Amino acid sequence: MAPRFSCTACGKCCHGWLPLTLKDAIAHAGRFPLALVWTPVRSGAKSFDLTGRLGTTVRLPNRKSVAVLIAPTAYLPPSYPCPELGPDRLCGIHADKPSRCRTMPFYPYREEKDQADLLVPRKGWECDTSAAAPEVYRDHAIVDPGDFDRERADLIEQAPVMRIYAAYVLKYMPWVLDSLATLAAKPTGGNLVTNLSSFLTATRRPDAAALAASQAPLLHALAERTRDDPALAEYHRNYSGWAKEMDSLVKRHAATKPPDAAATPV
Template sequence: MEPRFACTACGKCCHGLLPLTLTDAVAHAVRFPLALVWTVVRSNAKSYDLATRLGTSVRLPNRKTVAVLIQPTAYLPNHFPCPALQADNLCGIHADKPSRCRTMPFYPYREEKDQADLLVPRKGWECDVSAEAPVVYRNHAILDRKDFDRERAELLEQAPVMRTYADYVLKYMPWIVNDLAKMAAAPAGGKLVTSLSSFLTATRRTDARELAAAQAPLMQAMAERTRTDPALADFHKNYAGWAKEMERLAQRP
């Protein structure tokens, strides 16, 4: 049976971390609290070769090499809705929504031939996979591929910038390699989060001050929202620290 899929605008996928292209992260810097999320891809993974093209390769202390994806991300706790999600569960920026949202449920960090399982809705999601929904995937190929190709192209275009950032972090924060090694050894993998300020410093963007000025109040607001929930202590610590970093960066001459 050919996979069918249609979005029902249930809003269930619009919660928690949202990976963004660098273009979208910059465009929505006034809306999303941003961070860089690192994910290790082991050499035996199906997507390893693609991950080396979209991310970078890192040699670990045990002399094994892994691919590392570094994703600009809307940094939100899992149960927090997207800031653009309206009360009626519709997207408030539908005409200008990020590529990641347009491409869903497909994922350009995977090879196109390995997308079939992404068409199975997660528990609680209300995606339409009935016979009335359109066929979207056939013979391991995406049928309406415009959004997928666009997001993949953006990821490939930004890859050199992400490698520059990775080199900077591994040089000035060498302990990160040990964290990546732990992630590579863990059965469930894991994620490592670094600040937007470190990215802006490493890449020397000319718009760094403007981006920092946009991010500072968002980080302050998120620090306040997460202040009293012990389960969100790590999020709160990051938001509070990053708010100060953004304030300092915004005031640089």
């Protein structure tokens, strides 16, 4: 029997980290606190080749290579709901929601033929997989792959930018390479988080100051919200430090911005 699946708007998947395409991260910079999440994949793993195409390949100190996915991510604690999730458990930006939300439960960071297990709801999720739900996956192919294909296309399009960022980080933040090696050696793998500031510096985006101005109030608010929760100490530390970096970027831009020609005395 072909797998069936339908969203029941339970809101359970709308908590914690949300990987975003670069397009979505920029478009929603005023909504989500952003970070870059690095995920190493060892050679021989099923997703190694695809991860290398969507991300980059890194040679570790032990001379082994790992593929590394670098995903712009809405960086929220697992217990925190998406800021756009309403009291009715409905999305407040449904018409403009990120492609990651549209493609769920499918995952374009995997090959299309390897999606079947993603249709099994996680514990506590209320997804409908009954006979009443529509058939969504047949013969290792997505029945309606439109959203999947669009998200995958965006990931492929952004890959060169992510490689520029990876090269910058590995040159100027050498500790990242050691961390990737440590994660790759773990049986369960893991993730490494870097800040948006480093991405804006590496890629020299002309809208960097505007993005920083969008991020700063979000980060300050989350730093305050997580301040007294020991379980969220790492989030608090990151939010606090990143907020200062965003403030600094905005100030540097203001200091170097040429004066308005209209305000210049004749």
